[in-house]
Amino acid sequence: MPYSKLFPITVFIAAQAMFMMIIESPLGFVSWIAFQAWAMYFLAGGTPKMGAKVLAGYFGGAVASVAIMELAKALGDWGVGGSWNLYLAVFVVVIFVISAEKVPGFDFVPSWFIGAGVFFGLMNLDTFAEGATAWDMYLQSGEKLMWAALVGLVFGAVTVVFRTWYEQRFVTPPAAPAAGTATKEAVGV
Numbered sequence: 014m015p016y017s018k019l020f021p022i023t024v025f026i027a028a029q030a031m032f033m034m035i036i037e038s039p040l041g042f043v044s045w046i047a048f049q050a051w052a053m054y055f056l057a058g059g060t061p062k063m064g065a066k067v068l069a070g071y072f073g074g075a076v077a078s079v080a081i082m083e084l085a086k087a088l089g090d091w092g093v094g095g096s097w098n099l100y101l102a103v104f105v106v107v108i109f110v111i112s113a114e115k116v117p118g119f120d121f122v123p124s125w126f127i128g129a130g131v132f133f134g135l136m137n138l139d140t141f142a143e144g145a146t147a148w149d150m151y152l153q154s155g156e157k158l159m160w161a162a163l164v165g166l167v168f169g170a171v172t173v174v175f176r177t178w179y180e181q182r183f184v185t186p187p188a189a190p191a192a193g194t195a196t197k198e199a200v201g202v
Contacts, residue, residue, distance in 0.1 A: 026172060
């Protein structure tokens with residue numbers, strides 16, 4: 014496609030990105046997570062079915078993160094520097110995460126890792142109320158993760174709908190008439 018045909022698509026996506034930034038505060042989501050989920054929509058294939066799998070994977074990643082933290086606490090500090098509890102917890106939980114590729118609906122495993130990374134990032138960046146329990150913090154970070162991921166996935170779906178409509182209307186040439194079919198031009202009309 015020549016750039017002259019691509020340019021309107023770039024303008025539409027830029028307008029979406031600007032709109033996402035405008036609505037971030039009023040809707041209370043974290044835009045960097047939404048932008049990441051928007052990209053994941055395309056990495057997963059750009060379909061609603063795969064978008065749902067991305068969302069399920071983000072949720073699974075959050076659950077896996079909580080499982081790692083809770084298992085590490087349950088194992089206590091042991092080993093050199095007291096870190097082996099965390100290493101062992103990661104080892105155990107990742108076995109279950111990778112096994113999710115056999116579970117329909119949860120089988121887009123890359124989204125589990127992205128979801129877990131975002132969840133751990135939120136746990137480090139979030140401000141929690143004084144006296145908040147670990148579970149309060151998990152729920153707060155999980156809610157932010159899922160809300161922002163949903164917003165990003167919706168933006169991804171809107172991008173696909175617009176681009177499909179645009180390309181069908183303005184980029185794809187009309188189909189040639191079948192052989193032996195008279196056209197207005199052929200009959201002099």
